[in-house]
Amino acid sequence: MSDVLTCRRDEFQLARDYHYFNCAYMGPLPRASEEAGFEAIRKKRMPTAIVPPDAFWETDRLRELFAKLVGVSEPGRVAIQPGVSYGVATAARNLPVSAGQNLVLTQEQFPGNVYSWRRIAAESGAELRMVGPGGGEERGRTWNERLLEAIDVKTALVAVPNVHWTDGTWFDLVAIGRRCREVGAALVVDATQSVGALPFDASAVRPDVLICAAYKWLLGPYSFSFAYFSERFDHGVPLEETWIARERSHDFQRLVDYQDAYLPGAVRYDVAERSNFFLAPIAKASLELLLEWRPERIQAYCRELTAGLLAEVRRLGYSVEAEEWRAHHLFGLRMPTSVDLAKLRDDLASRNVSASLRGSALRLSANVYNDETDIGVLAEVLRAAVR
């Protein structure tokens, strides 16, 4: 297979006159995933099409696909959950934290990976360290350095993304993971804004928890997420005591022979009714596409697509993080002072360009369905904004 990915717009149903640079808000469903969803709904017309117990274990295939995407060697360590906050709460429930310790997070992190830690800090008396980029040049590099400096022997936990959700700043998780292991801190990664479009290698990062919602870069359904848990969580307590996570739950005739033991790995952390017959087939179809397209090729596609635009708008006075410290699928464009943000918002809307204004930056997030036409329209709006 060629190592260069070409545009995949045909595999989506995006209207030609819309220019969608907002996958960081929500990924569009590929045609194949939409079809898988319709097929799944049709199955419930006649419930005998949903055959027990096998149908209840089809989600095991999802664990395998997600594990493959992120370099996890044991798919049984991937739990099926309904959202990032759920995975973070699961982690928080099972990490001992005491007064005198500290928790390290990035500043303005997405709240799904913040609120549980705020509670833990308040209840335990531990210090919450929200590390920001600092001022000055080389923002991404400095932010990474400051994060590493904030981790010390009293750090119980580091909870970070792979790229920041507002502007795509990239965090060197291999270096952060190494530092965590030196001091014995747990590493909890929310990779919702990266996995799917940016390569992730769990064998290099070695996170304790890796969580990813499906509805953005995994191009999947809402209310569906994956969470990998390392050995550290093998004997933990789940948020819910589901029957299906118990040993011998395959045997539907003997479910009332109650079992104290859980199935191995992270299955105990599955949400109730994890075998979601409507959403799981959609998630599966999208994961299969992503594995075919491959994150490194998606990243290269986004880089190639946006390089010319960025070079041009830089000359117009816009600024963007250095390549080394940002992603290519998601980045923030900071405005020259002459740009009227309210007018820019209106102009983007009137040309059907979807992107998010975050503070004084325009968050652009591209994917394999974007093409030169989309870039051309976006460039016209950005050019007009500085006139």
Ligand SMILES: Cc1ncc(COP(=O)(O)O)c(C=O)c1O
């Ligand atoms: C980085 C990040 N994590 C998580 C989420 C969603 O969190 P949850 O699944 O808890 O709603 C988002 C949504 O924008 C996000 O950007």
